[in-house]
Amino acid sequence: MFEFHGWATIRQNPADSDQEQLDIIIQKIQLKITEFAWGSGLLSLNAANGSYYLHVGGFTNRKGDEAAEIVELYQWIGEIAPGSYGLLYTRDDDNMEGFDNEFRVQVLSRGRLEDQRDPFLSPYFPVIEDHADSRKSE
Template sequence: MYEFHGWFGIAESPEEADTGTLQRGIDELRERVEALDWSTGEAVLRAHNGEWFVRADGLVNRRRDEAEELDALTAFIARRFPGAWGLLYERSDGLPAPPGPGAFRVRVLARGEVATRLDPFLSPVRPIIEDSPAVAPDLTRQLGSPGEQLPTSSSRAASVRHVLAPVHDGVRRPRHR
């Protein structure tokens, strides 16, 4: 399985969205986006309030042409629009570690550069967004249901602290088991 979700704001420079050749660049970008023919995904180019954005989403059985074409589209946007910005979240059973299977990687586009980052919000996929048969019931008992306020003092709070591990930014996330 290969899943991707991303958006990119289009700008010719960090100071100005249009330095004189934006329309020509948008025309080139539109050709590239319209040439994509993904059966279980899409990429679209849209203007919102005078600003241009590319959005890409898809879920395919395995990493194949869509991944290569998305890589090429991201590289084109970075090269042609050095003021562009955005995020691309990707998950695949075949991703090498890090992040490996069961986690998202995030490609961050800013100032003409694409950097790969580990996802701090949805990874590891189990138990953050998917149930794990061995872990989910125990975590549900310890953490409560979604939206429930975590306790501040009790034996339940102690067990929550045991399951959650602090990280460098002060946010607690489930430990890998």
């Protein structure tokens, strides 16, 4: 299973933003989101108190198009709005690179998206769940 949860605050740049330019950026992001044909999961761009934020989340049976699209979206937001910041948590229990028992964190800041290990919910076994064989002994 592939699990993902994330948020990003959309800002034109790390300093003061030009509202007109920010409106153009928001329109571009809204258009980009309409290109995704997701059958399930959360992908929304919202406004609150004059600020914009992106929310993503979901569970898929396998790491598929959603995984690649959401990472590309975060990278693209970093390029067009380098003041944006946020986190994208992912877990792929089929990961063949040794990360199948942990969450990975993509950190968006100052136009860059960097991959980091999760210190809070990993390793998945035993921080979140017990191994199946340890439950049998109870």
